[in-house]
Amino acid sequence: MKFSINDILRPNIASLAPYSCARDEYDGDDAIFLDANENPYDTGYNRYPDPMQRLLKKRISVIKGVAEDMILLGNGSDEIIDIIIRSVCRPSGIDNIVTFIPGYSMYDVSAHINDVELRSISLTTSFMPDWEEYERVANENTKITFICTPHNPIGVAVPLVDIEALCSKTRGLVVVDEAYIDFSSEGTAVSLLDKYPNVIVLQTLSKAWGMAGLRLGMCFASREIISVLNKVKPPYNISSQTQKIALSLLCDVETFQERKNEILRERERLLVELRKMSIFTHVYASQGNFILVRTACCDELYRYLVDGGIVVRKRDIPPLIGGGIRITVGTPQENDLLIDLLTKYNTHIG
Ligand SMILES: *Cc1c(COP(=O)(O)O)cnc(C)c1O
Numbered sequence: 001m002k003f004s005i006n007d008i009l010r011p012n013i014a015s016l017a018p019y020s021c022a023r024d025e026y027d028g029d030d031a032i033f034l035d036a037n038e039n040p041y042d043t044g045y046n047r048y049p050d051p052m053q054r055l056l057k058k059r060i061s062v063i064k065g066v067a068e069d070m071i072l073l074g075n076g077s078d079e080i081i082d083i084i085i086r087s088v089c090r091p092s093g094i095d096n097i098v099t100f101i102p103g104y105s106m107y108d109v110s111a112h113i114n115d116v117e118l119r120s121i122s123l124t125t126s127f128m129p130d131w132e133e134y135e136r137v138a139n140e141n142t143k144i145t146f147i148c149t150p151h152n153p154i155g156v157a158v159p160l161v162d163i164e165a166l167c168s169k170t171r172g173l174v175v176v177d178e179a180y181i182d183f184s185s186e187g188t189a190v191s192l193l194d195k196y197p198n199v200i201v202l203q204t205l206s207k208a209w210g211m212a213g214l215r216l217g218m219c220f221a222s223r224e225i226i227s228v229l230n231k232v233k234p235p236y237n238i239s240s241q242t243q244k245i246a247l248s249l250l251c252d253v254e255t256f257q258e259r260k261n262e263i264l265r266e267r268e269r270l271l272v273e274l275r276k277m278s279i280f281t282h283v284y285a286s287q288g289n290f291i292l293v294r295t296a297c298c299d300e301l302y303r304y305l306v307d308g309g310i311v312v313r314k315r316d317i318p319p320l321i322g323g324g325i326r327i328t329v330g331t332p333q334e335n336d337l338l339i340d341l342l343t344k345y346n347t348h349i350g
Helices: 054-064 077-088 106-113 131-137 160-169 223-232 240-250 253-275 298-307 332-349
Strands: 071-074 096-101 117-122 142-148 173-177 199-204 217-220 280-283 290-295 324-328
Touching: 054 071, 054 217, 054 240, 071 077, 071 223, 077 106, 077 142, 077 173, 077 199, 077 217, 077 223, 096 106, 106 117, 117 131, 131 160, 142 160, 160 173, 253 280, 253 290, 253 332, 290 298, 298 324, 298 332
Parallel strands: 096 117, 096 142, 142 173, 173 199
Antiparallel strands: 071 217, 199 217, 280 290, 290 324
C-alpha cells in the first residue's frame, strides 16, 4: 500500500513552517545562554525545557523498543489526539473521523472542538468493531479511524489481526489507543509500525505507570508522521519538571512490575467476587485495570457507594451497556472495602 502522510495533510499544515525555538539551533549545554530571554538566576526552573525531550525519549525507546525519532510526547494522550486530528482533518464537514461507540469520548470531543465531522459506529453485541458497518460508513474523506484496545469502558481487546486488516485497507490513519496495554495479554500494535505506514499507536504513563498527575502521553509512528506532528505540537509542551520526574520513575521498573502484577491479581479476585452478587446482570472480564458491571439499579447503587465513601464511574449507555458501572481496581484494602459494601447491598436487595 502506498501511503504518505503528506497526501492527507490539511493544506495549511503541509505548508507550515515550524516555529523555531531559540534552543533548536544550539545543542550543547556548556555555553552562556543569552538566546531565549530567560532569567539568568537559578530557580531550578529558569531555563526552558528541552522541546524534543531527548533524555526522556531515550529511556522510553529502551522500554518500548521504538526508535527515538519515532516517538512524540504529549501533555497527556489527550493533547496528542487533538494534534493528530488538527493535522489531517479539514473542518466544516469536509473530512471525517470514525469512532466506535460506546467508547472513550475524548475522540468525539476533540473532533467537535475542531469542527470535524464524527462518524460513530456501534460496537457489535460482542463489543468488537463492526467491520461490515465500517465499510458502509467510512469513505475517501475518512482521515482517521480510532481503535481503543483494550477498550474503555468494557475491557475487551481487539485482536491484532483485525487491526492489521484495517491498516491494510484504509487510506487514512489508524490510531490505536493502547492506554491499558500494560494490563493486557493481547500484543501491542507497535509491532505493526514497520509494516504499515498509516498506523499510530498511543500509550500513556497515566495508568500502569502511575503518573496521571504528570500528564505524559506517548505516540509511536513512522518518522514521517512524527516529524509532521512535531511541527504542530506546542514547542515546550512537556515541562522540565515533568521530564525529570518521568525519567526517574521510568527507571524503577521493579516497582512498576510489582504494582502492575498486584493490580492484575486484584482484578481477577474482584471479578470472582463481583460474579457472586445477584445484583449484577453482567460482570465483564477485562484486559484493563477496571471492570465493567451492569445492574438494574445503577443510579441507586452508585449513590449507595458514594454515601459509603467509594466513587465509581457510571457508564449507563443503552442499549449495549445499559446500567453500566465501571469500577477501577484499587489496592487490596480498597477492594476489600468495596466488596464489603457491595455484599451488604446485595444481601439487602436480594
Ligand atoms: C485514560 C485513557 C487515556 C489516557 O489519557 P492521558 O491524557 O494520557 O491521561 C487515553 N485513552 C483512553 C482510552 C483512556 O482511558
